[in-house]
Structure formats: C-alpha cells, structure tokens
Amino acid sequence: MLAHRSSSPRRFLLSIALWACAVAPLGAAKPGERETAARIDSLFEKAADGQPAQTGAVSDEHFLRRATLDLTGKLPSADEVEKFIADAAPDKRAALIDRLLASEQYAVNWGRYWRDTVTYHTPASGNYLRWQLFDQWWADQFRKNRPWNEVVGALVTAVGINDEQAPVNYLTSMFGNPVELAAVTSRVFLGVQIQCAECHDAKLEPFKREQFHELAAFFGRARIIQHKDVEGRGTPYAIEGRADGQYFMTDKKKPDRLLAVQPRFLTGESVPLEADDGERRAALARFLTSPKNPWFAKAYVNRMWNSLLGWGFYPTVADLGSDVVPQHQEVLELLTERWIESGYDTRWLFRTITTTRAYQSQQTATPSEDRATAVACVCPQRLRPEQVFEALQKALGFDEHDKTIPAPATTSAPAVQRHTGVRHMVYQAFKFNPSTPFDEVLGTIPQALVMMNSALVHTYTSAQGQTVLARMLAEGKSDDEIVAALYGKVLARQPTAEERQTCERYLKKVGDRQEALEDVLWTLINSTEFLLKK
Secondary structure, X not given: OEOOOOOOHHHHHHHHHHHHHOOOOOOOOOHHHHHHHHHHHXXXXXXOOOXXXXXXXXXXXXXXXHHHHHHHOOOOOHHHHHHHHHOOOOOHHHHHHHHHHOOHHHHHHHHHHHHHHHHOOOOOOOOOOOHHHHHHHHHHHHHOOOOHHHHHHHHHOOOEEOOOOOOHHHHHOOOOOHHHHHHHHHHHHOOOOHHHHOOOOOOOOOOOHHHXXXXXXXXOOEEEEXXXXXXXXXXXXXXXXXXXXXXXXXXXXXXXXXXXXXXXXXXXXXXXXXOOHHHHHHHHHHHXXXXXXXXXXXXXXXXXXXXXXXXOOOOOOOOOOOOOOOOOHHHHHHHHHHHHHOOOOHHHHHHHHHHOXXXXXXXXXXXXXXXXXXXXXXXXXXXOHHHHHHHHHHHHOOOOOOOOOOOOOOOOOOOOOOOOHHHHHHHHHHOOOXXXXXXXXXXXXXXXXXXXXXXXXXXXXXXXXXXXXXHHHHOOOOHHHHHHHHHHHHHOXXXXXXXXXXXXXXXXXXXXXXXXXXXXXXXXXXXXXXHEEO
C-alpha cells in the first residue's frame, strides 16, 4: 500500500548526509563456556601468526544492539541503552547475555528462525502446514532449552494429526514425500546436499545415487492421510506408520523396473528391509544425532556461528559434505567437541560464541569471494523479516492489532494462516531463506516501497495524530532532545556530534520544524544502518 507522498529529493540528500557522517568503526557464563571462548580466541590469535586477530572491544552501546538483535530479534529501548552504559559492573556483558537467553523474546526469535529454515521452500497450503501451531512449538523448544538432538529427533519421528501434534508439520509440509524429506533433513540438519544424488551420483559431493535413496527409505513406510473437516478446522493431515510396503528406486539400466531399498544411513548404519515405520525413523533419529555422526553437531555449530558473526567455517551452511576444507578448522573442531559435551545445549553454544572477543570485536568486515575472513570479527548482515517488523514496530510505536492502522490490519483468520495484516506485508517484502549466505541477501524494490512510500511509514513518521513524533512535540521537547530521542528509538544509539550538527542545519534550512523533524525520522527509518546488524 503506497502513501500519497513519495520520498522527496531533499530526503534523499539528508540520507546521504547522515550516512556520510555515520562512519563510526564498522567494526554469568559457566567456567566451561568462558574457558572455551578464551581457547577460541587464542586459536584465532595463533592463526593470525602473532598479529592481533581482533581489534578492541566494541562499545557498550554497539554491543547491546548487536547482542539484543542476535538473541531476541528486537532492538533495545533507549532506557535499556542508558542503563547498560551506566552499569559499572565488570561482568555486565555476560549478565546481559544470560538475561537475553532467559527471555521469552529469545525463544520466539530463534523459533522463527528454524520455522523459516525448515519450511522456506515448501509450497504446502495451510492444511498441510499448521503454521501457528508449528511456530509455537519451535518457540517452546528454545523456551525449555531442549537439547538439539531431541528437537531434531522429535521432527523425524513425529506421528499423529498435524493440527494436534506440532512436529508432524515437518513431515506434512513436504507432503510426507520420502525424497523431499531426505533432501531437507540432510541439507538442514547435516549441512550435506545429498539431493544432488537423487538421479545420479553427485558431482560435487562424494555420494552415490543409492545412498540418497537409502536415506529416503527411512521415511518409506510413513503414510500421509487426509482427515475430515471437524468444527471448522479445515482438512488436517496426519502421518501414520505402516507395517507393509517398501520404498523403491528405479533401476538405471531398466527404468521400468523398481528396486526395493534397504534403509541405510550415510555413515553405513542400517535397519532390515522388513523394519516397520517406527523402527525405521527411530533408527534414523539415532544415526542422525549420534555424537559419532561427522556432520550433525558440526552443521549446527557452523550455522549458528554464521548467524551470529555473518560468516561460517564453510562457504555456506550446506557445504559440509563437499571436499571444502573449512577455515579455522581448529576452532570449529573445538567448539563442536565442547558443544557435544554440553549435551547439545543451545544456550551453551550461544553464550560461548557471544563471549568470544571475535564476537565482541569493534571491527567489522566483508567476506572475500570465497567467504573467508581475514580477521575474526562480525560481518554486517541484513535483518530477517520478522526482525525488520519488530524494529519498525518499536521505532514507530504502532500496534499491529489496531484495526485503524493505515495498512492491512490483522483479522480473525484461522490458525492455518502464516501472518495477517501489516506483519504479513513486511514479512512478504523482506523474506529470504535463512540458509542463504548473507552477502547474497540483497535489497529489493518491494522492500524499498514498504520503507519509503507505504502508508504505514508515511503515517507513523508524521508529526500529526497519535504518533511518536507528535507526542514529543506536545511534550515541549527541544529539537536536540527530539533528534536524540529519534536516534535512540530507531537506531538504539545516540547521534554523533556531526549527525547532530547535520540535523540542526537541516532544521534551519527547511524552516518548518514539524516537516523537518518528519524528514529526520523518515531518513533514519530508511537508513542502511536500520536494516543491518553489525
């Protein structure tokens, strides 16, 4: 939905001016976590051949925004920034990390990440994928800090009706298709792209065609069943096991001939051809999540490191099955080994990574063409769609459930819907596959239209009505106070002296105070910094 007033040339010039002066540097844990973090940093120092592997620590203000966005998906408030800066406790960063990991927002944020990761490519309708139930289930796994091996095991062994048993949606969202389930399970939870071997031996990975179908055979006796509509619930689907039937692959030499395939995992473990569905998928869960599996734990560690620092040990999160030698291999091996010892504790991993000097470095960088980094630091990343919405909501102060909102409002849609209203608008514009390398996530025209010309942004950057800016003016705040407050709400930091001067000159030039302050707010919302975590 577009507003009547489009972005003006002077707003564009203001954006350039503020961007030019925002050239600041881009750049209590358990003993085992702190010791592991220290070991990681020492390995980076060793790899740097005596040169500093990281620059000094990032400012408290910058660290608070980075960690809060990473762990909770939200911007810190101006009050939180002020209190954190004023806190003189030497371990306040560790205490912040603990507090964020214990929050409800942490569970929701990482639940959304994995919800999108496992369902991004599915074309399934709401009957096959009960979005809200699956969404809630994922958040609950992180809320309870359920060990990652148990989470994955629950997904691959799920049975029941998908609007009653949330994990079943992993299977029904791919229509119970063994081929799709094998490909996604391997790619997401092992970082191995074995789907390339479905029709022929893989060219870039060391997997044979038979191995792909042997993996798919673990799902070969899981049957998808459509249920009737009861009390308006739609037509849900269920996954049930069957004792008979086999998974077949075609004979390459005789395409009209089908060959029964024995379930066999990529590391060689198998179950008998006559094994029923329960035995097959339970065995798959054991083989998949075993500490002896060379990919399972390493894939999760690589993915989370990539999510937090913007670069991974492998070029992508799905290169573990190739012959690519990971960068900083000693760090990867250490972190993987220690994480397994923690019992696949997801909070342990987050706490350890965010405690490292690498994560807390003030320096930022851009990965090279092969996605390697010269130093151990954070690479800037675009916010995920849900994070963009949360940031907009905090910065502009609107209520997504307000029926008068000047954009699609929420409805009483059934639970099969993903999002409704303005959240849906933002989500659809900014959505991308969480497995995509961050340097490949680019801005789009629909995103620019939402940020620059949507009725939502136009209305809530106004100095009229029930808006943040209107309230500040009504309270009699000075220009400098308002500019500082807008920076705090939108970017979670205070403006630099140069930015203050730029805004002051702009207000004098425009003459109309309300219109100039609207332009300042609009410009901050449309700044690159607003959409980045760095």
